[in-house]
Amino acid sequence: MLIDKAVCSRKTQLMTSCGVPTLSFLEESKEHFKDLPNHDHRDFKSGCGQRVVAAVRDFEMQQWEREIKEEKSEILSNKPLCRWFAAANEQPPEQEPPGFFQTCSHRNIRSLGRFLWSNTSLSTLDLSNIGLEDLEGVFLARALKNNGTLLRLNLSMNKLGPMLCSEMGPALSCNTALQVMNIDSNPLSRGEEDGNNGIKALAEGLADNTTLRELSLRNCNINAEGGRYLSMADTRLVSIEIENNHFCLEDVSLLRERLESNLKKEESYKLAEEAKRGVVLTRDAFKAELEMKKVEQTREFLEHEKRQREIGRSLKIKEEAEAKEKAMKEKEIQRRAQVLEEERLAAKTKKKGKAKGKKK
Template structure:
């Protein structure tokens, strides 16, 4: 069962969703394959044919086979043919090397795929064992898969069960707010959680405060924010996102994605040990953003110039948001006014219709009464005449 699930996951999971130890082994194995001298194609024993060894008949045959006219002077013909033979040999050697490298690359890909499949099987086994030992997590997973969760949930998981939860959340539509703070989740689990945002279209709020998310999780959030259009709040407070500035690449990618994200309005980065370089990245990345109106950056040792630049952008966003809200409110008031006028017009029309119907009913009633009176007078007249 784990093997079948692993084969399925191979087609949907990204390459970076491999734990640190296995991923390092995979990288070292790949680099070892590429550097292995035994795998290098040896061309030292290959040589071009020597035209000087050909008989006169063979020499003429080789020349004519290449549409070259023999001169009748053996030395000249040998020199001319040897140039062609050398060029043909170089082409053939390049072809053999290219063919060897392609086969080697394909073998490396297949070996990497096998390693990746084995790693996924290992992860799945770990997740199933962990979930089997935790009935509370198992219950949450069942609710998530069946879309029967409450709108908001605080779930206590560890780094292994968090991966299972993240995969279950891919298609969930019932949970809109998820709190996974203070679970001591590692960077690898954080990447899994971040990647769920590429598929989940219901989650509006995600709290991941006080975990151990780092460069890998940031990189995954960067990819997710490029396509996600539903998440409005992301809490990453008290996570070593840049490892005290030693691994800034993931954070840089995440904040660059903010320029293309139009859904996120609130981002909590308080006490993440960002440092000055990360502050520069954030100041640059947020300049094209128009939706973030709340950004917590305390206790990060950022440069004052970056804080001012970031603060100005957030303030502009807030003013823009307020203006949009006022426009929306004005539009709503106008719609309410139009609806009220339409309601009044409908009420007036209804009353006019009711009056018309009442008058028509009264007319018919009077006509019926007159008809009855005429019949009564006629009946009396006939009675008197007969009498």
């Protein structure tokens, strides 16, 4: 099937320009372009085939623009929805989100799916008892493929069915954040073969998922075959609620054994992590102690060097003082010797003068 990436990109840009949260519409694009001829088809190479394809694309683009305008108009007219988007997008991840509204249309839920696709702040979402239809659940499940912050999701007491399960399975295979999910009181199976296929897809997604720990499926009309799919899935769940369904006792026993095994693994993993953390802390403490010793040794070395420099400076000053004193003494001795020599010469001269006077 040929998917025009340029057209998909134009659609995404159009969504952004309209102020509506964007979503990767690859699956919807496939549906929109499913009637296009194959790229390798011989008629496609002819000019007529190319004109037909261009006309179909223009028609699809016009239809898309009309849908976006209608959706934007409906979103802007729903003030509670606008306030909810603003509050949920600005809140810190650790805080509880604002309560969801009770009146929502098909387009509103589709916009919510786009919002969840790219949102990075919402951690808890409660959409219980607001009349969600099966197709609307598909929009929400598809958003979980890209969302990486939502931890708890409540979809209980709605009208969700096999389509949700079929889409939730691949979504859980991709999701690496969701930890708790509640789908109580939804006709997921409806006792139909398609319903069992949806439960099978959900079980496969649960087997691939590594973060979901708690799942509630009470009163979902899951039959024995659907129960077998869930019991055979190698999940990481530690809690699953299945009251008011039609599970076989054997499947219930398998689920209980798997949950107990997962719980033991979880506890062992936590103990191992704590032990590892303790070893890391001990190693870090040992490293810190070594660093402290090195710092202390460096400080002592610097203090010793300082003392040595001070001693050397004192000795140098003392030596300089002694040398100066010695030089002064030598200078004084030389001065005295010079004075004595001058006195001796003066006495000698005086003596010669007296001797000459006597001769005369």
